[in-house]
Amino acid sequence: MFLKFQETELVAEIWDCLEHVTDPELDEPVTDMGFVEKISVDQQDNRVEVEFRLPTYWCSPNFAFLMAFDIHNAVSRLPWVTGVGVTLNDHCFADRVNEGVNGGRNFASVFSEFCEGENLDAVRLKFLEKAYMRRQEVMLLALKAKGYPAAEIIGMTLEGFDAVKFCDPVSAKEKPRYRSLLMSRGLAESPSDPAFPTWKGERLTEGELGDYMARLRGVRINMEFNGALCRGLQSTRYKEVEIGKDGPGLIDFIQNRVPPRDVDRNPLATT
Amino acid sequence: MFKTKSGKEIFIVDGHTHFWDGSPENQSNVHGKQFIDCFYAYHTNLSPPEQLWEKARFEKYSEDDVYRDLFIDGPDDVAIIQSTYLRDFYKNGFSSIERSTSMASRHPERFIVNGSFDPRDGEKALEYIHYMKENFDIQGVKMYTAEWNGESKGWALNDPAAYKCFELCDKLGIKNIHVHKGPTIIPLNKDAFDVHDVDHAATDFQNLNWIIEHCGLPRLDDFCWIATQETNVYAGLAVAMPFIFSRPRYFGEVMAELLWWIGEDKILFGSDYAIWTPQWLVEQFWEYQIPEDISAERSGVQLTDEIKEKILGLNAAILYDIDVEAKKKQLSGAPVQIAAE
Numbered sequence: 001m002f003l004k005f006q007e008t009e010l011v012a013e014i015w016d017c018l019e020h021v022t023d024p025e026l027d028e029p030v031t032d033m034g035f036v037e038k039i040s041v042d043q044q045d046n047r048v049e050v051e052f053r054l055p056t057y058w059c060s061p062n063f064a065f066l067m068a069f070d071i072h073n074a075v076s077r078l079p080w081v082t083g084v085g086v087t088l089n090d091h092c093f094a095d096r097v098n099e100g101v102n103g104g105r106n107f108a109s110v111f112s113e114f115c116e117g118e119n120l121d122a123v124r125l126k127f128l129e130k131a132y133m134r135r136q137e138v139m140l141l142a143l144k145a146k147g148y149p150a151a152e153i154i155g156m157t158l159e160g161f162d163a164v165k166f167c168d169p170v171s172a173k174e175k176p177r178y179r180s181l182l183m184s185r186g187l188a189e190s191p192s193d194p195a196f197p198t199w200k201g202e203r204l205t206e207g208e209l210g211d212y213m214a215r216l217r218g219v220r221i222n223m224e225f226n227g228a229l230c231r232g233l234q235s236t237r238y239k240e241v242e243i244g245k246d247g248p249g250l251i252d253f254i255q256n257r258v259p260p261r262d263v264d265r266n267p268l269a270t271t
Numbered sequence: 272m273f274k275t276k277s278g279k280e281i282f283i284v285d286g287h288t289h290f291w292d293g294s295p296e297n298q299s300n301v302h303g304k305q306f307i308d309c310f311y312a313y314h315t316n317l318s319p320p321e322q323l324w325e326k327a328r329f330e331k332y333s334e335d336d337v338y339r340d341l342f343i344d345g346p347d348d349v350a351i352i353q354s355t356y357l358r359d360f361y362k363n364g365f366s367s368i369e370r371s372t373s374m375a376s377r378h379p380e381r382f383i384v385n386g387s388f389d390p391r392d393g394e395k396a397l398e399y400i401h402y403m404k405e406n407f408d409i410q411g412v413k414m415y416t417a418e419w420n421g422e423s424k425g426w427a428l429n430d431p432a433a434y435k436c437f438e439l440c441d442k443l444g445i446k447n448i449h450v451h452k453g454p455t456i457i458p459l460n461k462d463a464f465d466v467h468d469v470d471h472a473a474t475d476f477q478n479l480n481w482i483i484e485h486c487g488l489p490r491l492d493d494f495c496w497i498a499t500q501e502t503n504v505y506a507g508l509a510v511a512m513p514f515i516f517s518r519p520r521y522f523g524e525v526m527a528e529l530l531w532w533i534g535e536d537k538i539l540f541g542s543d544y545a546i547w548t549p550q551w552l553v554e555q556f557w558e559y560q561i562p563e564d565i566s567a568e569r570s571g572v573q574l575t576d577e578i579k580e581k582i583l584g585l586n587a588a589i590l591y592d593i594d595v596e597a598k599k600k601q602l603s604g605a606p607v608q609i610a611a612e
Contacts, residue, residue: 055312056305056309056312057302057305057308057309058305058306058309092302092305213568214568215492217524217568218491218492218528219492221488221491221492221521221524221525221528222488222489222490222491222492223489224521225488225489225491225521226489228514228517228518228521229313229316232312232313232316232317232517233309233312233313233316
């Protein structure tokens, strides 16, 4: 019983760390998207196995590789973890992804070999830029909705941005995510830095804001198309997941895969 | 014919439909199963609940189903049937021109059957284009650049082998080139989202009409930019349409971008039947207005009745040389019959 309890704690810790792994195209955590199907910890040697599945058999292999690598990296960083296995299920390139992520080779060379010589870091950076634009648009639209005039928005400092309270759940969720990208990319560091630079670190003028917003909207329309399809497709595919022979685990409960107890199915319960 | 609430009759050309066989008997391998499963997932997730089909019917529907869904229950006047082979996945092809033509021969006045070819077949592709023109007098083709073919997992419209095929199409008067640029059913070694090959092909083949199905989503901005530069590039709305129900604001954003960039004369309706049926799509489209705030971002573009009529049929009628008044007369002379069940 204690061991079971302890395993649940460890699985929860892994789940938390996977919340920082995003689908590169959608900029949504793989956990929120319901991609992570199974996490198990071998308590003899603290080895972790993570299984994930994407909305369709055909999802881009590039993205599948990126997510597999990121899951592997994120779990490996936990101090108590001694080894990580990542398995992608039911995908047209599952074998190659699984071999690539677990084969002990350098991820950049695996990625380059399987994805037409593409550069892993360059692809990551491309998606980070899109994520930045998308998060930024959410904040800009929220400020507009609050009645901030263009001049005030483009002149806003990080300190000023920090002071704005966003009540709607989407903006409230996106605010720290936008801020963390600003910081990690060095786009705004001190409180007096402008809060809304472009990805290249340029400041916008008041006259440029309209066109810039149209560009951000374009990026979102593209990303949202895949996002809407993915969310829809994923909701059907995951209904097929079966509960393991040991009964439901933490992930099954988080993913809402545990069916409610149905008294009507048991004739004895009603008689 | 779609009848509006005020009694106006709207001529409908459904620019993107299929008559496929995705049944287990026709599947060659797991890819074939996964392909139709993916289509079915699109169907189940983007359709209103009352429009859902059983899986077995979705995998393989009958000739009567097509006729009823498009013309009796559905508002279509003319449907363009696209061919998609996916030879690596399906024994007899997913939707072949022979099978579609045989189905269409029951009501030839209502169908336009397009062909398909794979430029990677080289000389054989050229021979096949001749075969399709001679036997089926095709006016158009559907290109699926993400199709697998042996080791190749995709191709581009501006590949030299493809250019040879388009030269022949041009010569034979096969002028409508529908291109799937939409959600990926994946090639590993091509970026199937990329629409830049359209730019090259459309510039180099000015006599051909390039109808980009799924309007390049998820690369709408790139597509709009290209389509604005080229006079012979059109946007097909298949797959974008059902968002009208599941995400109406999003649909409005897509329509606002298309209207603003490429304009009302170059957008074509397509149901993508049998993933979706045209009746509910057309009904909802006719009632739809782009939300004010979205429209305001694009100089107030709006879907007026006149624009909707163009999108639903008149634009495609021009590309396919359909004389709308003559066709209306012909169809009223051969009224929709209740197909024998």
